[in-house]
Amino acid sequence: MQSSAPALAQMADDEQHSATELVEVLHHTTAVRAAADYRMLQAASLIHDEREQDHLVRLAAELGEQSTSLANLERLAQRAAAGDNPRARFGPTGLEAAIAEVGAALTVPPARAREFIEAGSVLRHQLPFVGATLGTGRIDLHRFLAVVRRTALCTPEKLDLLDKIIAADIETREPMSMTRFLAMIDKHIATHDPAATRRRRELVDSDRNISVRPDRHTPGQSRIGGSLPAEHAAAIDARLTAMAVGVHGDDPRTAAQRRADALVALANGAGALDCRCETCTPSPDGADIDPADVDSTDVDSTDSDPADSGTGVDVVPADSPCAPRATFHIVVNLSSLLGLDDDPAFLDGQGILDADTARRLVAEARRRYVRPDVVAEPQSIDRYAPSKKLADQVRSGELCCSFPGCNNSAFHADVDHDIPFAQGGRTDPRNLKPLCRFHHRIKTFAAGWRDYHDPLGEVFFQSPTGHTYLGNAFTGHDLFASVTRTTRPPDDPARQRIDTLRTRRATSIKRADKRAMDRWNAENPPPF
Ligand SMILES: [Zn+2]
Ligand SMILES: [Zn+2]
Numbered sequence: 001m002q003s004s005a006p007a008l009a010q011m012a013d014d015e016q017h018s019a020t021e022l023v024e025v026l027h028h029t030t031a032v033r034a035a036a037d038y039r040m041l042q043a044a045s046l047i048h049d050e051r052e053q054d055h056l057v058r059l060a061a062e063l064g065e066q067s068t069s070l071a072n073l074e075r076l077a078q079r080a081a082a083g084d085n086p087r088a089r090f091g092p093t094g095l096e097a098a099i100a101e102v103g104a105a106l107t108v109p110p111a112r113a114r115e116f117i118e119a120g121s122v123l124r125h126q127l128p129f130v131g132a133t134l135g136t137g138r139i140d141l142h143r144f145l146a147v148v149r150r151t152a153l154c155t156p157e158k159l160d161l162l163d164k165i166i167a168a169d170i171e172t173r174e175p176m177s178m179t180r181f182l183a184m185i186d187k188h189i190a191t192h193d194p195a196a197t198r199r200r201r202e203l204v205d206s207d208r209n210i211s212v213r214p215d216r217h218t219p220g221q222s223r224i225g226g227s228l229p230a231e232h233a234a235a236i237d238a239r240l241t242a243m244a245v246g247v248h249g250d251d252p253r254t255a256a257q258r259r260a261d262a263l264v265a266l267a268n269g270a271g272a273l274d275c276r277c278e279t280c281t282p283s284p285d286g287a288d289i290d291p292a293d294v295d296s297t298d299v300d301s302t303d304s305d306p307a308d309s310g311t312g313v314d315v316v317p318a319d320s321p322c323a324p325r326a327t328f329h330i331v332v333n334l335s336s337l338l339g340l341d342d343d344p345a346f347l348d349g350q351g352i353l354d355a356d357t358a359r360r361l362v363a364e365a366r367r368r369y370v371r372p373d374v375v376a377e378p379q380s381i382d383r384y385a386p387s388k389k390l391a392d393q394v395r396s397g398e399l400c401c402s403f404p405g406c407n408n409s410a411f412h413a414d415v416d417h418d419i420p421f422a423q424g425g426r427t428d429p430r431n432l433k434p435l436c437r438f439h440h441r442i443k444t445f446a447a448g449w450r451d452y453h454d455p456l457g458e459v460f461f462q463s464p465t466g467h468t469y470l471g472n473a474f475t476g477h478d479l480f481a482s483v484t485r486t487t488r489p490p491d492d493p494a495r496q497r498i499d500t501l502r503t504r505r506a507t508s509i510k511r512a513d514k515r516a517m518d519r520w521n522a523e524n525p526p527p528f
Contacts, residue, residue: 230347406438417432
């Protein structure tokens with residue numbers, strides 16, 4: 001729920017202005033935006049402060065401590081960090097709670113919200129002088145965030161010095177292009193904190209390409225980077241994941257390492273990753289294990305019951321999981337698949353695909369058919385876990401995590417009950433939505449978040465501060481023209497009730513917007 005741009009009256013006047021005056025308008029709007037961004041970062045950081053306090057107070061309450069003196073709170077925080085309290089380990093921290101609220105208010109994903117919160121803290125505590133140049137419009141948000149990122153590896157003492165030096169350079173020079181600006185920042189860092197420069201990693205950032213180059217900062221290590229069309233990147237991503245999970249659970253490598261090994265296997269022409277669990281790679285001193293005995297093509301030569309075989313080694317089953325299929329999820333209308341229309345498809349985690357590309361990708365894929373208008377069968381409503389088909393229906397309708405601002409993939413998200421199952425919530429599409437793991441935890445454990453479906457399938461979230469956000473303003477129902485959002489007729493009482501509520505809300509928003517606009521205009525007079 002956001003107020004619309006408050007300067008509508010001024011914008012209408014712009015039609016009458018000359019180019020000279022309009023350039024003044026550009027200067028004015030740039031300065032106002034920078035000042036607003038300064039305030040936005042500060043607000044994000046202050047919300048975080050408040051949520052950290054709440055978190056400590058809640059910990060104190062849960063640990064049964066009466067006093068909330070600062071020393072006591074710090075002691076509690078230490079105990080919590082040491083694992084005293086399960087919520088401290090598994091529930092949201094003050095930072096996570098703040099990320100959810102800032103993300104919802106600004107409609108940005110968690111990573112972006114976190115960047116703002118952390119930049120706000122840097123602005124207030126570490127780089128106040130550079131921050132002031134943002135507040136006065138000498139630099140913009142983009143440049144301030146660049147300073148924050150580039151100085152992230154500097155020590156606190158060096159930051160104090162760099163803050164003053166960089167701010168002085170910004171104040172005494174005319175505005176400069178990003179390339180010059182970054183060169184200026186990097187030169188100061190290299191001069192005053194060379195260790196930070198050495199630690200910094202190089203980023204690859206350009207159009208379609210794959211680069212393999214030695215890591216200048218870590219001998220013996222190379223970096224692979226690149227940019228690709230979304231469908232190709234998704235195919236590689238899905239293939240690497242499929243190969244990485246295709247080995248046995250005992251494989252000692254981390255998921256990240258297995259993905260890296262999978263890429264090397266692909267380069268060597270292999271379609272699967274060799275498993276490194278003890279069964280698949282017997283140690284040389286395990287003399288009683290003959291590699292042939294555990295070869296998946298030779299299962300019959302070993303004792304069929306490993307418990308009796310005396311080796312204590314599991315046999316690789318004939319249908320070894322080490323034969324992965326790449327999996328990615330495309331939601332496409334059946335009519336488009338059949339070539340009856342060219343509606344776009346949606347590639348989970350990436351975005352819209354044109355119908356031709358979708359048909360090509362789906363040609364050999366396994367398909368699951370979902371009827372968007374079907375409600376759950378009575379026997380599944382009272383089961384906690386939704387059926388595969390029901391989960392698909394919920395996910396394909398929502399495109400991504402349904403928390404406001406979040407972009408996380410719907411098919412890797414949890415399927416969440418609005419009204420918890422334990423409190424009588426049904427396992428029914430009208431009570432289910434995809435929530436990524438982060439936001440599922442926020443909703444479940446963070447204090448003060450509420451969420452509900454209205455009868456038309458819109459998912460509303462109410463934040464701890466009482467603000468309400470619509471989580472799914474655009475869904476598969478909007479994407480696929482032939483899919484209706486609801487089977488309710490236009491004169492259905494539920495629909496009329498919603499329409500009344502909407503009108504009432506829109507009117508009050510309009511009034512609030514008008515007030516905000518008047519206030520803003522009074523505080524920000526035009527430059528002429
Ligand atoms: Zn194995
Ligand atoms: Zn999410």
